[in-house]
Amino acid sequence: MQITNVEISQYHVCPSTARHSASVCMTLADRMVTLFCSLELPEEISPLARTQAFVGDAMRQLRRMPEFRSGKDQLYLDDQVLPAVA
Numbered sequence: 837m838q839i840t841n842v843e844i845s846q847y848h849v850c851p852s853t854a855r856h857s858a859s860v861c862m863t864l865a866d867r868m869v870t871l872f873c874s875l876e877l878p879e880e881i882s883p884l885a886r887t888q889a890f891v892g893d894a895m896r897q898l899r900r901m902p903e904f905r906s907g908k909d910q911l912y913l914d915d916q917v918l919p920a921v922a
Contacts, residue, residue: 860894
């Protein structure tokens with residue numbers, strides 16, 4: 837199943853723990869899914885690497901959902917739908 841759009845919002849970093857948190861909203865053909873992602877990343881990580889890490893964690897979470905875990909539907913993401921980085 838193709839992911840047609842990705843949005844990252846509510847980004848926050850805790851300097852004392854190096855924990856980066858954000859909500860990742862993924863739009864699929866028949867639904868929208870919002871996932872909470874919390875990652876330990878270097879504080880000085882580049883915006884592109886941070887975006888890729890959040891999208892990767894959201895994909896990991898999606899693949900664990902029952903509707904995708906069975907392998908009946910395959911998830912795929914085009915590079916063109918990655919959100920713009922700032």
